[in-house]
Amino acid sequence: MATQYSISGTTAKGIAASVEAAVAGGDLGPGDALPPVRRLAEELRVSPGTVATAYKELRRRGVVVTRGRGGTVVAAAPAVASRRPPKVPAGLRDLAGGHPDAAFLPDPPALVAPPSGPRSHRSTPRLPRLEERVRAWFDADGVPCESVTFAHGALDCVARLLTTELRPGDAVAMEDPGYHHLLDLLQAMGLRTIAVGVDDEGMRPDLLRDALRAGARAVVCSPRAQNPYGGCFSPARRDELVEVLRQAPDVLVIENDHAAEIAGAELNSLTTGGLARWAQVRTVTKYLGTDLRWAAAACDPVTLARHDGRLLLTSGWVSHLLQAAVLTLMDDPSAQLLVARAEVAYERRRTALVKELAERGIVAHGASGMNVWVPVRDESAVVNGLRTRGWWVAAGARFRMAAAPGVRVTVAGLGTSRAAGLASDFADTLGESEATYGG
Template sequence: MTFAHGALDLIGRVLSVELRPGDAVAMEDPGYHHLLDLVAALGLRTVPVAVDDAGIRPEDLREALRAGVRAVVFSPRAQNPYGGCFSADRRDALAEVLGAAPEVLVVENDHASEVSGAPLHTVTSAGPGRWVHVRTVSKFLGTDLRWAAAACDPVTLARHDGRLLLTSGWVSHLLQETVHGLMTDEGTRALVARARETYALRRTALAGELSARNIASHAVSGMNLWVPVRDESAVVNGLRSYGWWVAAGARFRLASGPGVRITAAGLTPAEAARLASDFAAVLGESEATYGG
């Protein structure tokens, strides 16, 4: 086990000590934009790997490994922005693919763990050669608690901690005690459980309202929905005119098709119905004006 100042802090440090500029990293597509930016900032090359509702796709990952990637980064649940999560079958299929490349570093980012609304099926349980499983508390205890924990293989652990000692030294023990106190407090645990249930209710409510209007979306875990669209700008700007702000998919995509990300965490079921209705109206306006 080791600690860091958040998931991105740990992932960036691990990649910087394991890889060199120009090395290739397999990344989810669509994937979390800050992770994509981080990999680019480290001078690494991104190799897109398609995702679906069960997470990263084994056949696409196999192709990325054949292309010579040195590391792979993915989320086992609450995938951002697509909302996928590993099933046991998907976990096993990915473990089989990764088993043929034990020298590749596997980075599993379980960023929304306690509020993901899905069970954890971790690839690291299959024992890949080089691996790290990281969790943070930003999504359910507070964004200012800059703390992450990771389990790693011994080599990865030693290299991460060696670099940490040369920079910030350690994660504040005051911060660690605060996080531990919250995670073991019964009142806080009950509040987190209620949040997990509420996020799931709001996510599924919006997905249901969109489906009722023949609008496909992807959201089986987490707090986000991915909605494929033909014209991201038309949808984003159209919804803005109705008072909604959604994220254009371009910042999350490498080679995948266009879409928009909707964060449903703050939407009541009544608001979800209004958003879905406005979404349908915007799609109709877009088709009438631009042909789709």
């Protein structure tokens, strides 16, 4: 019955709105099947074409997906229902959230005021001193800095860049495993993802070439601190990827250098390869403050114009108060000292865990950044096994498209003295599941 699915309406728009409301309200959850087109049409006394149009609109907006003979089902992360990580059970050490260690975050500055005097925020959207500081920031790593702009965080910037270039149904080459919020964002935008496998040096050139041949119109990748795998571009890998991308000059390449100051690895950026369409996005949330929803981007002139044109039509500019706060922390010696200490600490913690796991015969990946990726056969068995031992790690399912299973461990808050304990518990967990793991 249509009422069973909380679906009503006599027009395509009304039916789509009813399904969307049911998803947003929790009456329909991820994976729940919608009625076949003809059956719902009979129940609602509308034409099959009306229902088909409604389903098409829901697919375009990322609310549902169609699985061939499997029918139409609610998407794993529908655009109208925020997919949030599960709450950390009481008493467990949280290694799943991807958060920085609060001990290395500087205190937020007291309320700051932007330069006084009459001015037009829309005509001067960026504080000149911060813009100058940002140019120097990119330039220090060799990233071309003639064209820079600001946004309300990295995801906001990536979304705006993609919406100015692509249309629903277009394909984007994405890291696999990759950052789950980016994967969810693309689905919500109605874009298709083409999985590009990664290793310790980042995106694999052969698989990127396959993705471009399959029609990818944009590429989103991380040059270092790749989340969740931890890979970082070597000079050779950067050159290989640039060579592949030069064969597709119309493709927009977006580098997400989200952990620039704490990655623990040098930058080997695709932006130095003379690409026609490119942008590198940086933010400060991982090392200056998780509530500083600000990002900077260096890009080619065409990309800059399109991004800023869309920004002008929406929010207009990034808050000058926020810009002033970011500038204050960027120029604060004590804050910068904390950032430097964080980079060293995260590298030691990451290296310690990978070493302790290796000594117990467990392969792990974490060449840079705050996360370690551990391949496993059964994610649920590992997550639940570690939970019984007091650890909370992230199942890899939300990061993966076609990649093999694994779990992500955020090491930011894991002191080196605790690495051996976690590794031992990890080994014990795998031992208990040896039948599942083929032991």
